[in-house]
Amino acid sequence: MVRGLAILGSTGSIGTNVLEVVDRLPGRFRVVALAAGSNLPALAAQIGKYRPDLVSVKKRSDLEKLRRLSRKFGTRLVHGPDGPLEVARAEGADIVVSAITGVDGLGPTLEAVRAGRRVALANKESMVVGGPFLRREARRCGAVILPVDSEHSGIFQCLARERRKYVRRVILTASGGPFFRTSLKELKDKTLAEALRHPRWVMGKKVTVDSATMMNKGLELIEARWLFDIEPGKLDVLVHPQSAVHSLVEMTDGSVLAQLSATDMRIPIQYALTWPERADTSLPLLDLGRLGRLEFHEVDPRRYPMFGMARHALERGASFPVALNAANEAAVEAFLRKRIAFRDLPAVVGEVMDAHRETPVDSIAAIHEIDREARRLARRSLKQR
Numbered sequence: 609m610v611r612g613l614a615i616l617g618s619t620g621s622i623g624t625n626v627l628e629v630v631d632r633l634p635g636r637f638r639v640v641a642l643a644a645g646s647n648l649p650a651l652a653a654q655i656g657k658y659r660p661d662l663v664s665v666k667k668r669s670d671l672e673k674l675r676r677l678s679r680k681f682g683t684r685l686v687h688g689p690d691g692p693l694e695v696a697r698a699e700g701a702d703i704v705v706s707a708i709t710g711v712d713g714l715g716p717t718l719e720a721v722r723a724g725r726r727v728a729l730a731n732k733e734s735m736v737v738g739g740p741f742l743r744r745e746a747r748r749c750g751a752v753i754l755p756v757d758s759e760h761s762g763i764f765q766c767l768a769r770e771r772r773k774y775v776r777r778v779i780l781t782a783s784g785g786p787f788f789r790t791s792l793k794e795l796k797d798k799t800l801a802e803a804l805r806h807p808r809w810v811m812g813k814k815v816t817v818d819s820a821t822m823m824n825k826g827l828e829l830i831e832a833r834w835l836f837d838i839e840p841g842k843l844d845v846l847v848h849p850q851s852a853v854h855s856l857v858e859m860t861d862g863s864v865l866a867q868l869s870a871t872d873m874r875i876p877i878q879y880a881l882t883w884p885e886r887a888d889t890s891l892p893l894l895d896l897g898r899l900g901r902l903e904f905h906e907v908d909p910r911r912y913p914m915f916g917m918a919r920h921a922l923e924r925g926a927s928f929p930v931a932l933n934a935a936n937e938a939a940v941e942a943f944l945r946k947r948i949a950f951r952d953l954p955a956v957v958g959e960v961m962d963a964h965r966e967t968p969v970d971s972i973a974a975i976h977e978i979d980r981e982a983r984r985l986a987r988r989s990l991k992q993r
């Protein structure tokens with residue numbers, strides 16, 4: 609059976625890897641809808657190759673540039689903030705890959721869930737800020753949310769045959785990012801270029817900076833809390849520089865289950881697309897003999913102060929993860945524009961979190977309001993730098 613695929617964020621790092629997986633499994637998927645940001649040359653190439661029914665672009669002015677191509681292939685073009693929502697509920701899409709970066713992914717992810725689709729979730733921020741909503745709506749609408757992130761795919765695979773009551777602890781691994789072995793003194797002066805040089809994974813810029821601060825792992829903990837309905841006290845992280853073990857699950861009897869694979873994001877992406885089947889492709893295999901050893905370290909809170917902030921937000925719950933994510937998005941954006949230094953990242957997010965007052969999260973509108981307020985606090989903090 610050919611399955612219809614819609615991709616939110618098709619020209620990003622996840623999106624392009626999804627399409628590579630599609631290419632490696634000919635005849636299994638048909639790309640029916642794509643939503644992209646501003647990388648028009650890449651999007652045009654995707655339209656020519658996959659001939660989707662529907663494509664969403666950011667700006668009205670982008671439509672003209674794709675007009676000729678879309679006529680040729682019968683592709684309907686949409687634009688603006690509602691574009692990704694149309695892609696999320698596109699007719700004929702059995703699977704929706706949610707890979708827009710940041711809180712902007714929440715609306716389209718929710719839309720895909722409400723359309724009852726299988727949602728391959730790479731946008732961790734939507735689970736961080738709206739986890740309880742997404743869970744509830746998925747149950748109501750018969751949607752299945754499957755993880756794309758390697759750590760969560762690992763947990764999902766470890767838990768597949770286990771009863772939840774036997775789970776004692778879930779441990780996500782972290783590579784430690786580019787500064788795991790940097791001295792604390794030198795850490796303060798790290799540049800954007802150095803932060804973007806990840807030792808194991810090639811990913812988008814936002815998530816790569818988040819890996820350097822380990823905010824990424826903090827967000828992943830909160831994502832795991834809602835994806836798998838695991839209490840915060842049972843969630844843990846270990847630094848594992850080889851990135852071969854993606855997650856571990858400790859059971860009540862002391863057994864520890866682990867999921868391992870080569871460090872290649874196409875592996876968890878493919879599993880989210882083919883589940884419950886596993887496809888035989890020529891994706892890289894894990895060669896433990898060559899790897900030689902697997903190391904594990906506790907997280908050093910002095911090296912990764914932002915991980916501590918995320919952990920705190922996880923434990924407080926309610927509006928804290930929403931404020932944390934917004935403050936982090938604002939700070940990382942400023943860092944990517946070279947407006948602030950690496951050491952300012954924890955300072956900005958820390959200030960916002962200190963000023964944040966708990967607010968009930970009883971609607972999607974409330975999430976957006978908390979997000980706006982935290983960004984306002986972040987801007988105030990950024991101005992002082």
Ligand code: MG
Nearest residue numbers: 757758759828
């Ligand atoms: Mg990850």
